[in-house]
Amino acid sequence: xxxxxxxxxxxxxxxxxxxxxxxxxxxxxxxxxxxxxxxxxxxxxxxxxxxxxxxxxxxxxxxxxxxxxxxxxxxxxxxxxxxxxxxxxxxxxxxxxxxxxxxxxxxxxxxxxxxxxxxxxxxxxxxxxxxxxxxxxxxxxxxxxxxxxxxxxxxxxxxxxxxxxxxxxxxxxxxxxxxxxxxxxxxxxxxxxxxxxxxxxxxxxxxxxxxxxxxxxxxxxxxxxxxxxxxxxxxxxxxxxxxxxxxxxxxxxxxxxxxxxxxxxxxxxxxxxxxxxxxxxxxxxxxxxxxxxxxxxxxxxxxxxxxxxxxxxxxxxxxxxxxxxxxxxxxxxxxxxxxxxxxxxxxxxxxxxxxxxxxxxxxxxxxxxxxxxxxxxxxxxxxxxxxxxxxxxxxxxxxxxxxxxxxxxxxxxxxxxx
Amino acid sequence: xxxxxxxxxxxxxxxxxxxxxxxxxxxxxxxxxxxxxxxxxxxxxxxxxxxxxxxxxxxxxxxxxxxxxxxxxxxxxxxxxxxxxxxxxxxxxxxxxxxxxxxxxxxxxxxxxxxxxxxxxxxxxxxxxxxxxxxxxxxxxxxxxxxxxxxxxxxxxxxxxxxxxxxxxxxxxxxxxxxxxxxxxxxxxxxxxxxxxxxxxxxxxxxxxxxxxxxxxxxxxxxxxxxxxxxxxxxxxxxxxxxxxxxxxxxxxxxxxxxxxxxxxxxxxxxxxxxxxxxxxxxxxxxxxxxxxxxxxxxxxxxxxxxxxxxxxxxxxxxxxxxxxxxxxxxxxxxxxxxxxxxxxxxxxxxxxxxxxxxxxxxxxxxxxxxxxxxxxxxxxxxxxxxxxxxxxxxxxxxxxxxxxxxxxxxxxxxxxx
Numbered sequence: 001x002x003x004x005x006x007x008x009x010x011x012x013x014x015x016x017x018x019x020x021x022x023x024x025x026x027x028x029x030x031x032x033x034x035x036x037x038x039x040x041x042x043x044x045x046x047x048x049x050x051x052x053x054x055x056x057x058x059x060x061x062x063x064x065x066x067x068x069x070x071x072x073x074x075x076x077x078x079x080x081x082x083x084x085x086x087x088x089x090x091x092x093x094x095x096x097x098x099x100x101x102x103x104x105x106x107x108x109x110x111x112x113x114x115x116x117x118x119x120x121x122x123x124x125x126x127x128x129x130x131x132x133x134x135x136x137x138x139x140x141x142x143x144x145x146x147x148x149x150x151x152x153x154x155x156x157x158x159x160x161x162x163x164x165x166x167x168x169x170x171x172x173x174x175x176x177x178x179x180x181x182x183x184x185x186x187x188x189x190x191x192x193x194x195x196x197x198x199x200x201x202x203x204x205x206x207x208x209x210x211x212x213x214x215x216x217x218x219x220x221x222x223x224x225x226x227x228x229x230x231x232x233x234x235x236x237x238x239x240x241x242x243x244x245x246x247x248x249x250x251x252x253x254x255x256x257x258x259x260x261x262x263x264x265x266x267x268x269x270x271x272x273x274x275x276x277x278x279x280x281x282x283x284x285x286x287x288x289x290x291x292x293x294x295x296x297x298x299x300x301x302x303x304x305x306x307x308x309x310x311x312x313x314x315x316x317x318x319x320x321x322x323x324x325x326x327x328x329x330x331x332x333x334x335x336x337x338x339x340x341x342x343x344x345x346x347x348x349x350x351x352x353x354x355x356x357x358x359x360x361x362x363x364x365x366x367x368x369x370x371x372x373x374x375x376x377x378x379x380x381x382x383x384x385x386x387x388x389x390x391x392x393x394x395x396x397x398x399x400x401x402x403x404x405x406x407x408x409x410x411x412x413x414x415x416x417x418x
Numbered sequence: 419x420x421x422x423x424x425x426x427x428x429x430x431x432x433x434x435x436x437x438x439x440x441x442x443x444x445x446x447x448x449x450x451x452x453x454x455x456x457x458x459x460x461x462x463x464x465x466x467x468x469x470x471x472x473x474x475x476x477x478x479x480x481x482x483x484x485x486x487x488x489x490x491x492x493x494x495x496x497x498x499x500x501x502x503x504x505x506x507x508x509x510x511x512x513x514x515x516x517x518x519x520x521x522x523x524x525x526x527x528x529x530x531x532x533x534x535x536x537x538x539x540x541x542x543x544x545x546x547x548x549x550x551x552x553x554x555x556x557x558x559x560x561x562x563x564x565x566x567x568x569x570x571x572x573x574x575x576x577x578x579x580x581x582x583x584x585x586x587x588x589x590x591x592x593x594x595x596x597x598x599x600x601x602x603x604x605x606x607x608x609x610x611x612x613x614x615x616x617x618x619x620x621x622x623x624x625x626x627x628x629x630x631x632x633x634x635x636x637x638x639x640x641x642x643x644x645x646x647x648x649x650x651x652x653x654x655x656x657x658x659x660x661x662x663x664x665x666x667x668x669x670x671x672x673x674x675x676x677x678x679x680x681x682x683x684x685x686x687x688x689x690x691x692x693x694x695x696x697x698x699x700x701x702x703x704x705x706x707x708x709x710x711x712x713x714x715x716x717x718x719x720x721x722x723x724x725x726x727x728x729x730x731x732x733x734x735x736x737x738x739x740x741x742x743x744x745x746x747x748x749x750x751x752x753x754x755x756x757x758x759x760x761x762x763x764x765x766x767x768x769x770x771x772x773x774x775x776x777x778x779x780x781x782x783x784x785x786x787x788x789x790x791x792x793x794x795x796x797x798x799x800x801x802x803x804x805x806x807x808x809x810x811x812x813x814x815x816x817x818x819x820x821x822x823x824x825x826x827x828x829x830x831x832x833x834x835x836x
Contacts, residue, residue: 067791067798070488072778095765095790102766103786111782347513348520360490364529368521372513373485379797380485 018287020258030186030231030258032289032310036404041281041306044404047289049115049186050229051107052082056289057305057400059296059393060085060117060313065094066110068390069318070383073111079359079387080394083115085313088179089124093162093169097182105184117313118185120176120218123263123293125150125160126194153193155210173217177232181225189261190218192235197265204239208264211237212251219255231258233291239265240272242279249283259289262309266295274303281307298327298337298396298416305400305409317393321385324374326353327392329416337416341385346371353384359391360384436705438676448604448649448676450707450728454822459699459724462822465707467533467604468647469525470500474707475723475818477714477811478503478535478731483512484528486808487736488801491529497777497805498812501533503731506597507542511580511587515600523602535731536603538594538636538653541681541711543568543578544612571611573628591635595650599643607679608636610653615683622657626682629655630669637673649676651709657683658690660697667701677707680727684713692721699725716745716755716814716834723818724827735811739803742792744771745810747834755834759803764789771802777809778802 018034029050036044045056061068061076064087068076076084086106091097103109106116129150152159157172173191180188192211195204215234222232234252238244252260262280266273277292284290289311292304296314304312317327324342332354333339339346341353352362353370361370361384373381396416403412436452447468454462463474479486479494482505486494494502504524509515521527524534547568570577575590591609598606610629613622633652640650652670656662670678680698684691695710702708707728713719714732722730735745742760750772751757757764759771770780771788779788779802791799814834821830 065791065794065796066787067794067796070797070801072798072802073782074778090794094794095786099766099786099790103768103784103790109784109787109790111787348517350521360492364491366521366527368513368517369484369527369529372483372517372521372527376483376485376508376512378483378485379488380490383488384490 020287020289029228032259032287034287038404038407038409040409041308042400042404042409043308043310044401045289045310047115047310049231051113051115051186054082054115054311055401056310057301057397057404058082058311059301059317059397060291060311061318061390061393062087062313062315063110063112064315065090066100066106068386069322070379070386071390073113075360075387076112076390077114079390080398081114081390082394083117083311084112085117085119086110086183086185087124088118088121088176088183091118091183092121092171092179093164097179101182101184105182107184115187116185117187117291118180118183118189119293120189120191121171121179122158122176122191123194125158125171128163129158129160155213157191157214158193173214174221177218177221181230184229186230187233187259188222188230189233190215190222190235192237192263194263195239195265197240197268199239199265201241201244204241204265205244208237208239208244208248211235211264212248215252215257216255219257233257233259233261233289235261235263235293236280236284237264240267240276242276245276245280246283249280249285253285253288257288259291260284261291261293263293270300273300274307277304277309278307281309284308296393301396301400302409302413302417305404317389318386321389322382324381324385325389326370326385327389328354329356330418331415332356335418341367341370341381342374343371353388354392357388357391357395359388361388361391438705438707447646450677450705452705456822456825456827458827459726460818460822460827461726461728462819463707463728465533465728467649469531469533469604472500472533472729473819474728475719475815475822476500476729477719477815478709478729479736479808479811480505480731480733481528481530482733483508484518484524486804487740488797488804489808491531493778493805494530494808495532497808498816499532499808500812501535501729502530503535503537504528504601504603505542506536506539506594506601509536509601510539510589510597511582515597519600519602523600525602533605534603535605535709536598536601536607537711538607538609539589539597540576540594540609541612543576543589546581547576547578573631575609575632576611591632592639595636595639599648602647604648605651605677606640606648607651608633608640608653610655610681612682613657615658615686617657617683619659619662622659622683623662626655626657626662626666629653629682630666633670633675634673637675651675651677651679651707653679653681653711654698654702655682658685658694660694663694663698664701667698667703671703671706675706677709678702679709679711681711688718691718692725695722695727696725699727702726714811719814719818720827720831720835723822735807736804739807740800742799742803743807744788744803745807746772747774748836749833750774753836759785759788759799760792761789771806772810775806775809775813777806779806779809 021031031048034045047054149161176191193207234257236248238248291311292309296316325338346367349367403409434451439449449466452463465472567579594609611625652675654666656666709729710727714734743756764785767785821827
């Protein structure tokens with residue numbers, strides 16, 4: 001099924017050094033080509049899907065409930081976005097996979113003509129279900145708040161309560177694949193168990209192996225229907241334990257997944273997260289497209305790229321915007337990486353949010369206007385900042401790709417980091 | 419100051435039958451030309467301002483706090499909007515006239531390059547201040563709810579509490595003009611007293627004459643600064659009493675106002691409102707641009723136009739959208755003039771919101787998607803409907819203007835009304 005052509009040394013951006021496709025037929029609509037492997041560990045690639053190609057490294061913005069909050073699909077496109085992500089958990093509960101299918105699938109329903117990824121629904125079930133430990137799973141300590149909605153995890157799947165109406169639902173590897181077929185994203189993910197970082201080695205090992213069994217069931221369900229409209233990534237689990245991560249990398253690499261995603265707990269601190277991603281980067285399948293789930297800070301992106309990560313997703317840039325935060329190069333943000341437009345010091349500031357940006361927000365309105373909108377409770381304030389943050393990250397990724405091609409990644413780092 | 423050339427009979431749309439300018443110099447940036455007076459009472463005109471011309475009849479959408487809720491200025495423009503309105507009451511309290519001035523004035527601050535009107539702030543002070551009688555003043559019975567924030571009305575002005583922080587503010591005819599100069603709209607309005615419809619004749623007469631004294635003070639304050647950047651409309655008061663309306667029409671016509679607005683109580687029922695607007699239409703200055711304040715139902719627009727009204731404003735189309743309502747021709751909405759997309763019957767409906775519309779909403783997404791967004795609490799649902807309702811009304815006004823030009827207003831009425 002899979003073709004791999006590798007030439008990791010002496011790569012130039014002109015030449016394809018590695019290609020992964022889903023079949024020997026070059027007409028298959030999915031492929032992943034690596035044009036250059038940088039000594040830093042970063043790589044330059046292109047992921048081809050039936051809805052267009054993505055130049056990698058790339059960032060996926062979250063259209064959780066089939067909408068990048070407050071923006072039309074056209075605005076998202078015009079901000080330079082190549083690919084977005086939607087959440088199976090939310091969409092399976094509201095409006096439901098069958099309704100999305102009746103509306104023509106996610107692409108047609110949302111008027112999103114580009115590539116799309118859906119997750120399995122597992123992350124939200126487990127992170128919401130454990131009662132507010134979403135942040136903990138992703139390496140940050142949770143607030144401890146939140147309602148426990150996860151009722152039972154068995155070999156079969158996960159039993160949980162809907163956050164919409166409290167109804168009981170069972171999500172299994174098979175039902176997740178089935179729902180994601182209805183949603184119709186280009187790239188889909190298998191159900192895995194997401195455990196909090198404080199789980200011990202023995203429980204993490206059990207959980208990782210259960211995830212592997214679920215991933216194999218997902219592949220079988222995926223193959224039963226066939227077709228060339230979607231590809232399935234495997235998910236690398238193993239928590240904070242390097243030997244379990246190695247085991248999981250080997251499992252995913254051996255199975256017939258088109259790509260791989262780094263999931264599960266990444267530890268309690270940034271440094272631990274980076275160590276884990278770096279270790280997984282060395283142990284993962286070398287030529288498959290690699291996605292890092294739920295990580296999207298600018299510094300983390302640079303680190304991830306040097307661990308061989310091709311794509312990232314995170315709600316951070318869009319959520320930050322709704323709270324008044326605008327991403328900026330470190331040099332323009334007093335070393336913080338963002339400014340908060342709710343601050344009174346911007347009330348009469350006629351400068352654009354980011355003087356180096358040409359997005360719809362920065363090209364048309366001032367910091368003072370955005371400040372006013374945020375203070376007056378006008379949603380347009382958050383929308384304009386969302387447009388900016390998306391454009392900011394998309395431009396960052398363009399610069400990173402260009403820098404990998406020209407072996408100058410450090411100079412881009414200097415622009416964005418301290 | 420004012421040039422009036424009238425030729426009310428035998429008008430054709432090719433010939434200017436009436437022109438009002440603010441001076442004898444044709445270079446003055448404001449003028450109002452009437453191209454055709456229809457036997458129905460409707461008229462076709464063009465209002466020229468320093469920020470461009472408005473073909474009339476026209477509709478003004480409400481950017482209450484300097485934002486058409488949820489839309490960028492570019493989206494508002496692309497929906498065919500000629501002119502918008504912002505509210506002095508809200509903006510004077512947050513962010514304040516001086517801040518708006520520091521941000522370059524409303525046009526620059528909002529990135530709105532077209533014509534703009536601000537009201538005096540009086541309507542909100544009086545409607546909020548009486549405790550929820552905003553709707554009553556505009557002819558509909560209020561809910562009786564709301565906090566009384568109007569503390570005292572004297573010959574000097576109105577003392578009220580800020581809805582933002584509870585601070586005391588005094589609005590006078592002079593301070594309203596002064597704030598509106600800072601805001602910088604093309605068309606501004608004088609402070610008037612807005613009384614509820616149940617006020618008796620004697621009190622209404624006193625109130626109307628006080629409004630006249632306030633309007634004269636407004637004119638004096640307006641003249642003290644001079645300039646050609648703004649024009650002042652007079653406001654016709656008089657409540658539901660025809661003789662008082664006649665007195666007010668005469669007062670406004672005698673004073674040096676560029677245009678005139680129909681304000682104050684329009685009665686307790688639609689039929690009474692239409693009688694009053696019709697009577698004012700006969701008694702008002704015949705060639706000045708005439709605005710009907712706060713009225714925007716489709717049927718009311720047709721009626722108002724036949725009473726010689728040139729411009730309308732109302733929050734109805736944008737507020738309706740945020741609650742899930744889409745304006746439609748009567749024939750497509752079971753005779754109601756709108757449909758509510760929150761209704762479950764639209765859940766899997768793949769048709770556009772309005773199959774006859776080519777706006778960004780109707781051209782790209784389905785009723786089912788808008789329904790999903792509304793039910794899921796995604797602001798994009800209301801934003802898409804706002805885009806549609808604005809485009810719907812702008813297209814209605816285009817059709818009305820075309821119909822006046824071709825003496826076929828009845829055929830457009832048939833399309834939109836029962």
